[in-house]
Amino acid sequence: MSGKEIRRSMPLFPIGTVMQLTELTARQIRYYEEHELISPARTDGNRRLFSLVDIDRLLEIKDLIDQGINMAGIKQLLLVKEQQANVIQQQAEKAKQELTDDQLRNLLRQELQQAGRFNRSSLRQGDMSRFFH
Amino acid sequence: MSGKEIRRSMPLFPIGTVMQLTELTARQIRYYEEHELISPARTDGNRRLFSLVDIDRLLEIKDLIDQGINMAGIKQLLLVKEQQANVIQQQAEKAKQELTDDQLRNLLRQELQQAGRFNRSSLRQGDMSRFFH
DNA sequence: ATCATGTGTTAGATTTTCTAACATGGTTTT
DNA sequence: AAAACCATGTTAGAAAATCTAACACATGAT
Incomplete structure (x- = not known):
């Protein structure tokens, strides 16, 4: 259930590593944290610790910045996407129970197209996937 | 080809994170590094940076330690395993080119059994997999 | 022309990690 | 039994990484 998400949201990386991975400066x-686009965890000593989810999000933010979108816009976009992702996941779960495989495939395809219409970066899984497996 | 390995061997984690992940002390x-069981990368400032491969290896080491095996023994075991893994990978590659899918499945099953006979922890992928995806 | 935004830069404090050394409780070896 | 060895704990001092806060600056909006 939530096991996967717990792992992907496990705080692991110090800011230095994240800088390299995302090619963003510490500043x-x-x-972006100050503007609540991300909320990395903290160590006991107050150092930031980022998760894979955080890093994916930063890569998305970078992408949106490159597209000329400002903090407020990005905040909204990320919010909407999150909601969409939730809805889609719920639907997918319902679908898994109620639909045949064939119908499910169809639904997912539709959702993907819909998502593509709205955002450049995918809903499913952030770009970090290129670093692992 | 080697893309995957590059990623899994990418130096990402400071020792603090590794301590938590493996439940080993910094000491x-x-x-273990001193005894060449692992060789983590270093930052410009000489701090250790560990990869997923390193962490998998540390978890293996921990397991072997728990079994009462000493440094020398562990070193040899890890070496042998590495060699085995290489051989198996080479065979798998050759197999992919030469064999039908059916034959390939058979070969891999055999190899898995063979591996299981020798080591408790798997050859394929370390325990870190439980942290991601 | 002024203001707001996003980022660069700097300073001083704090945390984390480093190496090296010594301490210690179990095992072997003598 | 004493000595030596092994894996780990602990400590000290130095160096690196990160933190917050402040000020600087270029660009684009009002």
Whole structure:
């Protein structure tokens, strides 16, 4: 159920590693946190610790910045996407129970198209996937 | 080809994170490095940076330690396993080119059984897999 | 022309990690 | 039994990484 998400949201990386992975400066990363685009965990000693989810999100943010969107816009976009993702996941779960495989495939395809219409970066899984497995 | 391995061997984690993930002390981790059971990368400032491969290896080491095996023994075991893994991978590659899918499945099953006979922990992928995806 | 935004830069404090050394409780070896 | 060895704990001092806060600056909006 939530096992996967717990893992992907496990705080693991210090800001230095995240800088390399995302090619953002520490200043930028902290600024985005200040504007609540991300909420990295903290160590006992107050150092930031980022999860894979955080990093995916930062890569998305970078992408949106490159598209000229400002903090407020990005915040909204990320919010909407989150909601969409939730809805879609719920639907998928319902679908799994109620639909045949064939119908399910169809539904997912539709959702993917719909998502593609709205955002450049995918809903499913952030770009971090290129770093692992 | 080697893309996957590059990713899994990408130096990402500082020792603090590795301590939590493996439940080993810094002293232990450094000691194992001293005895060349692992070779973590270093930052420009000489801090250790561990990869997923390193962490998998540390979990294996921990397991072997728990079984009462000493440094020398562990070193040899890890070496042998590495070689085995290489051989198996080479065979698998050759197999992919030469065999039908059916034959390939058979070969892999055999190899898995063979591996299981020798080591408790699997050859394929370390325990870290439980943290991601 | 002024203001707001996003980022750069700097300073001083704090946390984390580093190496090296010594301490210690179990095992072997003598 | 004493000595030596092994894996780990602990400590000290130095160096690196990160933190917050402040000020600087270029660009685009009002």
